[in-house]
Amino acid sequence: MKYTCWGAAKQVTGSMHLLELDNGYTILVDCGIDYEDKTNKEINANFAFDAKDVDVLLLTHAHIDHSGNIPNLVKQGFRGEIICTEPTAYLLEKLWIDSVNIQNNNSKRNKGVRLYGFAEVKKANEQILTYDYYRKFELNDDVSFTLYEAGHIIGAASIRLEIKEGGRTKTIGFTGDLGNPGAKLIVDAKPMPGLDVLVSETTYGNRKHKETRSAEEVLIEQVTNTCINQEGRLIIPAFSVGRTQSVLFTLKKLFTEGKLPPVRVFADSPLALASSNIHNKFVRYLNEEAQEHHREEAGSLFDFKSLHLVEDEEDVEDMELYRESCIIVSSAGMLEGGRIQHHISDHIQNPLCTVLIAGFCSPGTLGAQLLEGKSSIRIKGNDKYVFAKVLQTDVFSAHPDIVGLTDYFEKSDSDHLQKIFFVHGEEEAMYDLRDTLNDSLQPKVIIPGRSEEWVL
Numbered sequence: 301m302k303y304t305c306w307g308a309a310k311q312v313t314g315s316m317h318l319l320e321l322d323n324g325y326t327i328l329v330d331c332g333i334d335y336e337d338k339t340n341k342e343i344n345a346n347f348a349f350d351a352k353d354v355d356v357l358l359l360t361h362a363h364i365d366h367s368g369n370i371p372n373l374v375k376q377g378f379r380g381e382i383i384c385t386e387p388t389a390y391l392l393e394k395l396w397i398d399s400v401n402i403q404n405n406n407s408k409r410n411k412g413v414r415l416y417g418f419a420e421v422k423k424a425n426e427q428i429l430t431y432d433y434y435r436k437f438e439l440n441d442d443v444s445f446t447l448y449e450a451g452h453i454i455g456a457a458s459i460r461l462e463i464k465e466g467g468r469t470k471t472i473g474f475t476g477d478l479g480n481p482g483a484k485l486i487v488d489a490k491p492m493p494g495l496d497v498l499v500s501e502t503t504y505g506n507r508k509h510k511e512t513r514s515a516e517e518v519l520i521e522q523v524t525n526t527c528i529n530q531e532g533r534l535i536i537p538a539f540s541v542g543r544t545q546s547v548l549f550t551l552k553k554l555f556t557e558g559k560l561p562p563v564r565v566f567a568d569s570p571l572a573l574a575s576s577n578i579h580n581k582f583v584r585y586l587n588e589e590a591q592e593h594h595r596e597e598a599g600s601l602f603d604f605k606s607l608h609l610v611e612d613e614e615d616v617e618d619m620e621l622y623r624e625s626c627i628i629v630s631s632a633g634m635l636e637g638g639r640i641q642h643h644i645s646d647h648i649q650n651p652l653c654t655v656l657i658a659g660f661c662s663p664g665t666l667g668a669q670l671l672e673g674k675s676s677i678r679i680k681g682n683d684k685y686v687f688a689k690v691l692q693t694d695v696f697s698a699h700p701d702i703v704g705l706t707d708y709f710e711k712s713d714s715d716h717l718q719k720i721f722f723v724h725g726e727e728e729a730m731y732d733l734r735d736t737l738n739d740s741l742q743p744k745v746i747i748p749g750r751s752e753e754w755v756l
C-alpha cells in the first residue's frame with residue numbers, strides 16, 4: 301500500500317492522510333482546512349486526488365483543521381462513510397455550519413474562497429457513522445480499525461488500522477491530535493499497541509511546557525491582578541471547542557469553592573455555548589474529575605451565577621455597557637477572526653487590561669504578533685498601540701510537549717515498529733524532537749513532505 305501526507309506536512313494545519321491499498325481500496329484519515337499555505341490560494345478548494353476514489357474517511361476529531369474540508373470532499377463526489385466518535389459527530393454539525401458562515405462572510409469581503417455551503421454540510425452529516433473506543437470494526441475482509449482515546453478534546457480518537465495485504469497484516473496508527481497528560485476535563489491519551497507504522501502529531505515537538513502550577517493557581521493570579529487589585533478586564537482568547545470549556549470549568553470551581561470572589565465572566569462565542577452543551581451531554585467521555593463534578597452539580601459542568609453567555613444582540617449590548625472588571629472568554633484562539641477581534645480592538649490600548657493567550661499561535665497570526673511583543677498591531681482595518689499586558693500560559697495546552705511526546709513514542713515502541721512519520725508540526729521542531737529520541741526510535745523517524753509517496 302501507499303501512504304501520502306496531503307496536509308499538515310511540516311506544518312500544523314490541514315491534516316489529510318491518504319492510504320491506497322494495492323487492491324485499490326482507499327482510506328482518507330482527516331480532511332482539514334489548511335490555514336498556513338498562503339502561496340496557494342486554491343489549496344483548500346481542490347484535492348490532489350479524486351474525491352470519488354476515496355472509499356472511507358476516518359476522522360480523528362472535530363477541530364476544523366482536521367475536519368473542515370469534509371463537506372468539500374462530499375461536494376466533489378465522496379460518497380463513503382465518515383467514521384468518528386459520537387461527540388465528534390455532534391461537534392461537527394456545529395463547526396461546519398460555523399465554517400459556512402465564516403466562508404460566506406469572507407467571500408462577501410473578497411477575502412477567501414467559498415468551499416461549500418449548507419447543502420454539502422447536510423449531505424456530509426448524512427454520511428457520518430459513529431463508533432465507540434476500543435471496539436474493533438471491520439470495513440471489509442482486509443481492513444479493520446479500532447479507535448483509541450487520544451485526549452486533546454472531547455471525542456478525539458487515535459485510529460489503529462489493521463490491513464491484510466499479500467498474506468501479511470500491517471498495523472498502522474494515526475495519533476490525530478494528542479492531549480496534554482493531566483489536562484482539565486480530558487482523559488489522558490492511550491497509546492496504540494503493536495504498531496508497524498505510527499503517524500504522529502508533533503505540534504510541541506521542541507517545546508517544554510513551562511507552567512508548573514495548576515490551572516486554578518494560574519487563574520487565581522491573573523484574575524486577582526487584573527480584576528480584583530485593579531479595575532481591569534482579563535481577556536482570554538480560546539478555541540470554542542475544548543479550551544473555552546477548560547477555562548470555564550476551572551473558573552466555576554474557583555468561584556463555587558470560594559477561592560475567588562465571583563467576578564463577572566462573559567463567554568462570547570455561540571459555538572462555545574453549543575460545544576459546552578455537548579460536553580454536558582457526553583460527560584462519560586470526560587475524565588474522573590469532570591464526571592464527579594457533573595454528578596455533584598446536578599448535570600452541569602459550566603453553569604455558575606456570574607457567567608453571562610453572549611447569545612444574541614441584546615447580550616452583546618449588555619456586555620458592551622458593562623463597565624466594571626470582568627473576564628471575557630472569546631474565540632478564536634490564535635486571535636484570527638471571530639468575536640475576539642472585537643475585544644482586542646476595543647481593549648488593546650487599555651493598560652488595565654490583560655490578554656492571556658492560552659494556546660499555540662501559528663506564525664503570522666495576530667496572537668503570534670502580540671506574543672512577539674509588537675508595540676502596535678493592525679486590527680479591523682485600524683492601527684492600534686499595544687498598551688494592554690500580553691501574557692501567555694501553557695497550563696491549558698491541549699497538546700503534549702516534548703516530554704509527553706517522547707513518553708508516548710516509548711510506550712508505542714515495539715519490535716514491530718518500523719516507521720514513525722512526524723506530521724502536524726513545524727519542520728524545525730520535528731528535527732529537534734527526532735534528535736532527542738532514544739537509539740531505538742531515532743532511526744525510525746521520517747519527516748514526510750507534502751505529496752511524497754511512501755510504500756508501507
Ligand SMILES: [Zn+2]
Binds near residue numbers: 361363366452477
Ligand atoms: Zn485539534
